[in-house]
Amino acid sequence: MTTANPATATATTAPAPASARKAVLRSETRLFLREPGALFWIVVFPTALLTILGLIPSFREHTDDLGGRRVIDLYVPVAVLLAMIMSGLQAMPPVLTGYRERGILRRMSTTPVRPSALLTAQIALHGAAALGSAALAMAVGRVAFGVELPGQPVAYVLALLLSTASVLTLGALLCALSRTTKAAAAISSVVNLLMMFTAGVWIPVQSMPDTLRDIVRFTPFGAASEALDRAASGSWPGFTQLGVMALWTALVTLLATRLFRWE
Template sequence: MQVSAMNAAASPVAATRGSATWRLVTIESKLCLRDKVAPIWGVGCPLIVLIILGSLPVLRKPLEAAGGLTIFDMYVPVLIIFNLAILAMTALPATLAGYRENGVLRRMQATPVGPARLLTAQLVANLAIALVAMILFLAVAGLGFGVALPRHLIGFAVAWLLAAAALLAIGLLITALVPGRSSASAIGTVLFFPMMFFAGLWVPIAQMPPVLQTISHYTPLGAGMQAFQDAYLGHFPSALPLVILAAYAAGCAVIAVHWFRWE
């Protein structure tokens, strides 16, 4: 009887916690859309770049050295990574750092929300936006410019999830430590451009010197691109890039929760 009573008492508490987390996720998702930073910069900007590049005939000529792929074909996964990087380095830190700067986090500190629940809500909200953007990019590239889907869809899905988790965890880490929007924007920008370089946005990874190629493979975007390329070629991504992405995701998330600042 006593055990049953304890279980009955625990169930409403667990349900309340779960529903509170879901409500927080819903609210943060609405605020992300209302703030317009993530939709405009994280989705609109990469999509415009995708359409512009796809409209250039010189980028859509098959290359024998690339197995018949075009330069545009190779840029589609780069732009998917580009979308994740903008969300993680720009939109997410600006939102939560803005909360801290405006005193919202200080007021939330007195509630049972907790850093883990708040950061999870932001992670889920931005992950949903990134998922919509990725599907939109693949649809526009395929229907508008004839770019084939990744040949190994399951491998691509795993690579994308780990890349998204790794980059958003880095964004959460920035958010957990900086005092306000200006600091978050500065740090995010400083990290964004080197990361995009090692992802092959300006120079394809295969054309980099050997030293830079090695460095690229151990960066989150470089590892993500390596996993994407494996999936596009029809292979399940090799273990090393997936392990690197998982390590970034877990490590940065744990540090972000541990060192989170309310003020």
């Protein structure tokens, strides 16, 4: 994905670590915005998929099996999670692994900016892109298909932030486990498909058989899907959904911190 050397933005003459970190963030932002492929999959694809599904007449019909709701109502939270999956699991790992593979992180260690500044910038950029894509999906769902806005906005934001944290830490763990960009792409693809299933991209979690749904609920995106759906319906998410996301985030953060290597 990104091929430019971010170390050029942080020369050894950087006046102060804080200023240099800002320079890294500005440099990485410019590089990130020059990647149309990553922007398409993160920002455009989830809303495009939502639009295609919304054009299916049966998906806009209220059904008793879903408690009087429509299938398209369930797919707005799914599109939100899909944006996060694309950002944290598909786009971010190859970038950071590529930086490490080409020795960029090692060279940065000789400058006033530590390599952690680059990691922080990448997490911030991909997190912001995922949240922006989530807002776009919700807006299109509301305007184009009459999907109600979240009945519990505070709970929705909380679930959104927890799910964003879980996917970004999982992406960092994939970076830690992958030694080359090819390995990162291969591992990310497998994990990406698994997380898309648990998020309900192909079958909404609420429509899964009871046994399968009970298993999926204990995955980060299965819990996130149910938490977002409950908040959208006007109910506060259960402590189980929020706790599962928080626990996954804490455990994966610990693993990523212990396993991550700059070289």
